[in-house]
Amino acid sequence: MVKVAVYSQFQKKKPLASLEVLLDVFQKKNIEVVIEAAFYKGVSPKIEADYATFITLDNSFDFLVSIGGDGTILRAITLVGDLNIPIVGVNTGRLGFLATIQHEEIEDAIQNILDKNYSISERSLLTIKSSEDNAEINTCNFALNEIAVSRKNTTSMITVETELNGEYLTSYWSDGLIISTPTGSTGYSLSCGGPVITPNAASLVLTPIAPHNLSARPLVIEDSTVITLKVNGREKEHLVSMDSRIATLTNKTTITIKKAPFTIKMIVLNNETFLDTLRKKLLWGEDKRN
Known part of the structure; x- marks a missing residue:
């Protein structure tokens, strides 16, 4: 029997409506469903049948359905x-x-999906390690989209001293620095002027956040590169974000970022392509002159 995990962050009308459709489909197809515990607690009064829940996952699941946006x-x-x-x-x-x-x-x-009419897109991740012991980083030290350093509790810029494979690159005088995977290139990095990178490219991109040294531009590097950062500024601490999770580190802490030893597997239906998604989501070609 196929076993599916269902996850969502919110109990809003849209996720609930999609959950109801999913559960109906799974019941028709005789699929075993296990719902994330916190999500199920919020929606259980609104759905008819009882379902098993999970707090942590194991490898007995065939796939996971996420209901929400990319943040979910x-x-x-x-x-x-x-x-x-x-x-x-x-x-x-x-x-x-x-x-x-x-x-x-x-x-x-x-x-x-049940008919195997899909492909798997393997998405690379980043891992982070700091010379300062930090509970938030130690609990979950990887990110799918990006790892970023930024200022905290100040309007003053910070200096991000950056090395690639042990060789000094530059010191970004800016609001921060984003290290993005190809998956994350359509997120925060794009908002800060970074390039779009196709998901299967073996690349990372360094994108400064509002740099004062105007010659600083996004830089695309090999994904085998080990990136070392040290932050300095008027405040004693700065922020590190791993996708949507945030940690606070002391200035001059050594931060090491590199490609993770595992990937995340995304199900891509055969009628979908990354380029098609780009056109739809970024409205490429949506010009009255066309």
Whole structure:
């Protein structure tokens, strides 16, 4: 029997409506469903049947369905980790570069997954290690989209001393620095002027946040590069974000960032492509002159 995990962050109307459709489809297909415990607690009074729940995952699951936007998938990967459980996203958010299945497409999408009409897109991740012992980083030290350093409790810029494979690159005088994977290139990095990178490219991008040295530009590097950062500024501390999770570090702490030894597996239906998603989500070609 196929076993599926279901995860969402919120109990809003859209996720609940998509959950109801999913549960109906799973029941018809005789699929075993296990719902994330916190999500189930919020929605259980509104659904008829009782379901098993999970707090942590194991490798007995065939795939995980994330209901929400891309941010929900970023939360879901903290549960999946290195278990190699494929993830598919039902989009109830806005852009949805990762969560691409629309509400009205749920039943067809699940049938296609059961019929093996899909491919797996392996997405690289970043890991972070700091010379300062930090509970937030030690608990979950990887990110799918990006790892960023930024200022804290100040309007003053910070200096981000940056080395690549032990060789000094530059000191960014800015609000911070983003180290992005190809998956994250359509997120925070893009908002700060970084390039779009196709998911299978073996690259990372360094994107400064509002740099004062105007010659500083986004830099694309090999994903085998080990990146070392040290932050200094008027305040004694700065922030480090790993996707949507934030930690505070003391200035001059050595931060080491590199490609993770495992990947996240995203289910891509055969009627989907990254370029098609780009055109839809970024409205490329949506010009009255066309």
